[in-house]
Amino acid sequence: MFLPLLRRRAVPLLRAAHAFHRAGVLPPNTYVLDLDAVERNAAAVTAEAQRLGLTPFAMTKQIGRNPDASRAIAAGGISHAVGVDLECAVAAAAGGLGIGHLGHLVQIPRHSADDAAALEPSFWTVFSEAKAREAAAAAERAGRVQDLLIRVAAPGDRFYRGHEGGIAPEDVAALADLVDGLPGARFAGVTSFPATLFDPGSGTARSTPNLGTLTRVKRALLAAGRTDVELNAPGTTSVSVLQTLAEAGATQVEPGHGLTGTTPLHAVQDLVEDPAIVYLSEVSHTWDGDAYVFGGGLYVDPVLGDVPTRALVLGDDVDVADAAELDVEMPAPSAIDYYAVVPGAAGRARPGDTVLFGFRPQVFVTRALTAGIRGLSTGRPELAGIWAADGSAPLTVTAALGTGRPS
Structure with missing residues (x-):
C-alpha cells in the first residue's frame, strides 16, 4: 500500500x-x-506540537524499538517515548529515550510494578483502583511521587476487541481524589485509545467518540476546581491531526507511524x-x-x-x-x-x-x-x-x- x-x-x-x-x-x-527522514519527521511533529502546546511521546514498537531510530527521534526533538508495554519501555530507555508514558495500552503486571517505577515514567496509566494502588505503592518504594493517568471508557466509545477497560466518566473524579490520597501517587489526567482513526470512506482521519469523552471529562474536572489536567490522546498521530487534538483539549500526543510516514492517511495523501x-x-x-x-x-x-x-x-x-x-x-x-x-x-x-x-x-x-x-x-x-x-x-x-x- x-x-x-x-x-x-x-x-x-x-x-x-x-x-x-x-x-x-x-x-x-x-x-x-531512513534515519534522516525519521529525524525530519520527528522535528516536524515537535515544531507543530510546540506551537500548539502539546507534548509528544514517541511510539517505537512499530519500528522494532530500533535504538538508532530512537537517537534520530531524539535529535528531532522528541526526548521521551511511550511504552506500549513494560518491555517496550525498557527497550526505549535502553535506546536513549526517557519514558514519558507507560501502562497504556498494556497495564503493568502486579509483580512488575517496581520495575516500571524504576524507569521513572513521567506518566503511568491505570484502568482501575487496584492498578492505581499498585503503581502508587511501587512509586513510594522508589522514593518518588508518580503522576497517574486514568483510562476512561464510556458507552459508545470505540475500542479494538481485547483493548477494552477503564473507568466510567462519572467515576473519574472519585478515583482521582482517591489517587491523590495514596502515598506515592498524584492524579494527573485522563486518556483513551484511539482518539483518532482513519475513515476509509472519506480518506480522512476523524476523531472518535473516545476523544469527545475525554474532552467532557476534562471539562468536568476543571469545573470542579482541578487544574493542569492532562489529556493524552493517541491514535493515527501525525502533524495533520495535531490542531484538532489541541482544540479538543489534548496535552499529550503519541506519534508512532507518523515518524515513518506510514499512518493510513499517508497511504492516500501526501503529508x-x-x-x-x-x-x-x-x-x-x-x-x-x-x-x-x-x-x-x-x-x-x-x-x-x-x-x-x-x-x-x-x-x-x-x-x-x-x-x-x-x-x-x-x-x-x-x-x-x-x-x-x-x-x-x-x-x-x-x-x-x-x-x-x-x-x-x-x-x-x-x-x-x-x-x-x-x-x-x-x-x-x-x-x-x-x-x-x-x-x-x-x-x-x-x-x-x-x-x-x-x-
Missing part, C-alpha cells in the same frame, strides 16, 4: 536497501529505516512526513512457476483492511525506478510467515534477487530485523546498525558459537 509512495518520495532509501542487500551488507527479513521504512527480503526459490520470498516480518497492520500487497523484485542490473510492481500472495494470518509467494514470477525472478515491500509494519510482533541508514539526505548512505525486533543486538552464527561478536 505504501510502495507507490516510496517510489515517489523515497527512491534513495529503496536504492540503498537494494545496494546493501546486493553487497551482502543487509540480510533479508530486515526493515530498513508533511516522509516515508521512511521499507521491508527488504530475497527470493529463496522458485517452484511451479511461482517465486518464493523469505518472510519473518510479513505482518501487515490490518488497519486499512484487506488491500493487495505488491513488491519490487530486483537483480543486479535493475533500478528501482524501472522495476515493475508485482502482486504478492501473503501468508494467511493464521500461518507462520516462512515465505510470501509472487505468483507467476519464476521466469523473471532468480534465487538471491532483492525484494522490496512497502507496507505498514508492527515490527515488534515479528521475528524481523531492523537496520537504520543515515546519510541518505546527503547522498552518502551509511549503515548505522542491525537490530532484532526487540531492539537488542542479534547474534551472528559465529558469535553464537563463541567465535565472533554481535553484529
Whole structure:
C-alpha cells in the first residue's frame, strides 16, 4: 500500500536497501529505516506540537524499538517515548529515550510494578483502583511521587476487541481524589485509545467518540476546581491531526507511524512526513512457476483492511525506478510467515534477487530485523546498525558459537 509512495518520495532509501542487500551488507527479513527522514519527521511533529502546546511521546514498537531510530527521534526533538508495554519501555530507555508514558495500552503486571517505577515514567496509566494502588505503592518504594493517568471508557466509545477497560466518566473524579490520597501517587489526567482513526470512506482521519469523552471529562474536572489536567490522546498521530487534538483539549500526543510516514492517511495523501521504512527480503526459490520470498516480518497492520500487497523484485542490473510492481500472495494470518509467494514470477525472478515491500509494519510482533541508514539526505548512505525486533543486538552464527561478536 505504501510502495507507490516510496517510489515517489523515497527512491534513495529503496536504492540503498537494494545496494546493501546486493553487497551482502543487509540480510533479508530486515526493515530498513531512513534515519534522516525519521529525524525530519520527528522535528516536524515537535515544531507543530510546540506551537500548539502539546507534548509528544514517541511510539517505537512499530519500528522494532530500533535504538538508532530512537537517537534520530531524539535529535528531532522528541526526548521521551511511550511504552506500549513494560518491555517496550525498557527497550526505549535502553535506546536513549526517557519514558514519558507507560501502562497504556498494556497495564503493568502486579509483580512488575517496581520495575516500571524504576524507569521513572513521567506518566503511568491505570484502568482501575487496584492498578492505581499498585503503581502508587511501587512509586513510594522508589522514593518518588508518580503522576497517574486514568483510562476512561464510556458507552459508545470505540475500542479494538481485547483493548477494552477503564473507568466510567462519572467515576473519574472519585478515583482521582482517591489517587491523590495514596502515598506515592498524584492524579494527573485522563486518556483513551484511539482518539483518532482513519475513515476509509472519506480518506480522512476523524476523531472518535473516545476523544469527545475525554474532552467532557476534562471539562468536568476543571469545573470542579482541578487544574493542569492532562489529556493524552493517541491514535493515527501525525502533524495533520495535531490542531484538532489541541482544540479538543489534548496535552499529550503519541506519534508512532507518523515518524515513518506510514499512518493510513499517508497511504492516500501526501503529508508533511516522509516515508521512511521499507521491508527488504530475497527470493529463496522458485517452484511451479511461482517465486518464493523469505518472510519473518510479513505482518501487515490490518488497519486499512484487506488491500493487495505488491513488491519490487530486483537483480543486479535493475533500478528501482524501472522495476515493475508485482502482486504478492501473503501468508494467511493464521500461518507462520516462512515465505510470501509472487505468483507467476519464476521466469523473471532468480534465487538471491532483492525484494522490496512497502507496507505498514508492527515490527515488534515479528521475528524481523531492523537496520537504520543515515546519510541518505546527503547522498552518502551509511549503515548505522542491525537490530532484532526487540531492539537488542542479534547474534551472528559465529558469535553464537563463541567465535565472533554481535553484529
